[in-house]
Amino acid sequence: xxxxxxxxxxxxxxxxxxxxxxxxxxxxxxxxxxxxxxxxxxxxxxxxxxxxxxxxxxxxxxxxxxxxxxxxxxxxxxxxxxxxxxxxxxxxxxxxxxxxxxxxxxxxxxxxxxxxxxxxxxxxxxxxxxxxxxxxxxxxxxxxxxxxxxxxxxxxxxxxxxxxxxxxxxxxxxxxxxxxxxxxxxxxxxxxxxxxxxxxxxxxxxxxxxxxxxxxxxxxxxxxxxxxxxxxxxxxxxxxxxxxxxxxxxxxxxxxxxxxxxxxxxxxxxxxxxxxxxxxxxxxxxxxxxxxxxxxxxxxxxxxxx
Numbered sequence: 001x002x003x004x005x006x007x008x009x010x011x012x013x014x015x016x017x018x019x020x021x022x023x024x025x026x027x028x029x030x031x032x033x034x035x036x037x038x039x040x041x042x043x044x045x046x047x048x049x050x051x052x053x054x055x056x057x058x059x060x061x062x063x064x065x066x067x068x069x070x071x072x073x074x075x076x077x078x079x080x081x082x083x084x085x086x087x088x089x090x091x092x093x094x095x096x097x098x099x100x101x102x103x104x105x106x107x108x109x110x111x112x113x114x115x116x117x118x119x120x121x122x123x124x125x126x127x128x129x130x131x132x133x134x135x136x137x138x139x140x141x142x143x144x145x146x147x148x149x150x151x152x153x154x155x156x157x158x159x160x161x162x163x164x165x166x167x168x169x170x171x172x173x174x175x176x177x178x179x180x181x182x183x184x185x186x187x188x189x190x191x192x193x194x195x196x197x198x199x200x201x202x203x204x205x206x207x208x209x210x211x212x213x214x215x216x217x218x219x220x221x222x223x224x225x226x227x228x229x230x231x232x233x234x235x236x237x238x239x240x241x242x243x244x245x246x247x248x249x250x251x252x253x254x255x256x257x258x259x260x261x262x263x264x265x266x267x268x269x270x271x272x273x274x275x276x277x278x279x280x281x282x283x284x285x286x287x288x289x290x291x292x293x294x295x296x297x298x299x300x301x302x303x304x305x306x
Contacts, residue, residue: 011039011050014162014286015270019154023140024051031104039156045178045282047305052271053180054278055153056133058142066123066130074134075115081108081138086125093117100127108138137180139280153278158268165288166193166268169260172239172289172298173201176305177271178232179281188279190236191286192272193265201238202279203249211249211302213238218259220245225252225302233284233304241292248302254295 011017017037024040026032027048034040042051059071066082073093080098082088083106087099093114100107103126113119121132129141142151158166166173175190193199203224204212210221211234224234225248236249244258270286272278284305293301 009162013159015039015156015158017154017156020151022051022053022151022154042282047284049178049282049284051282052154052156052278053139053280054272055151056135056139056142057148057150058131058133058144059148060121060130060132061144061146061148063130063142063144064128066121066127068120068122070118070120071132073113073115073117073119075113076134077110077136078113078132078134079108079110079136079138080121080130080132081106081141082127082130083107084126084128086123086127088127088130089122089124090119091122092119094119100125103128106138110136137280139180153272155272156270158270162286162288163265163268165290166191167265168290170241170290170292172237172291172293172301174235174237174285174287174289174301175201175270176233176235176284176286176303177279177281178234178284178304179279188234188281189271189277190234190279190283192269194267194269199265201236203234203236211236211238211247211252213245213247215240215245215259218257220247220255220257220259222247222249222255223252225250225299235301235303235305237293237298237302239289239292239298246292246295246298248295248298251299251303254298256295 021033021036024042025044027043040051041048084100090096094111098109142149188203189200190202199216200214204210213220238247246256248254
């Protein structure tokens with residue numbers, strides 16, 4: 001990869017991926033399983049996107065065909081998901097009746113739960129591939145037997161060349177992505193560098209309404225523009241040099257400061273670091289320019305993917 005030439009690069013040139021064999025939606029709409037450490041090119045949103053998920057645990061036993069059982073609650077938002085046209089009745093800490101739509105469509109139901117309690121799940125009809133997890137969305141299915149099963153997070157670490165580009169004294173970085181969950185996790189980390197303290201580019205604030213750039217000592221935010229709601233996709237662009245940095249999200253107002261990174265990152269990641277929460281979702285594009293873009297240019301390139 002020539003540092004002086006703008007071009008598209010293959011996934012392997014960009015990232016080293018550590019991942020299990022997780023599910024994804026293929027272009028024909030079928031559900032497939034990726035081989036370990038192979039990127040998932042997911043078509044859930046009608047376009048090809050790189051899918052990235054964090055760790056989770058399926059708390060339901062013998063999940064292939066659900067039987068009545070009780071599960072302890074975490075005090076956080078938790079999510080039930082399953083396939084089939086049957087109904088799962090919830091009783092105890094949460095009461096609800098969730099009815100599936102088809103054998104090939106996944107039904108999901110997220111709920112607030114109290115800590116130190118439990119929910120009893122009682123299925124009727126056909127309920128298959130059931131999952132209950134302590135997060136606000138349904139992540140790829142994890143099959144279980146007689147015990148719960150945990151799935152580790154996927155980790156996409158940037159290769160040597162893009163890491164070197166991001167560690168230049170003058171650079172512009174753009175990330176375009178779409179979050180998976182409807183209940184915000186903040187901050188939503190798109191690009192993360194590690195150098196004793198985290199450096200990150202993404203979103204933050206209530207409902208992730210702000211673009212964010214944190215250089216390890218100073219936090220810079222900018223209100224997301226009208227280029228689309230947060231859940232419909234986000235484009236964040238950050239440019240910096242020895243004079244400071246500028247930030248824009250979804251074509252909104254550019255904000256700037258005079259702070260520069262206090263230390264270069266030893267490693268950069270997409271969506272997560274090895275010890276950070278994962279920004280679960282779909283990633284469209286990452287672009288790195290070896291110069292600091294003007295504010296006008298930054299507002300143009302800080303757009304969600306078409």
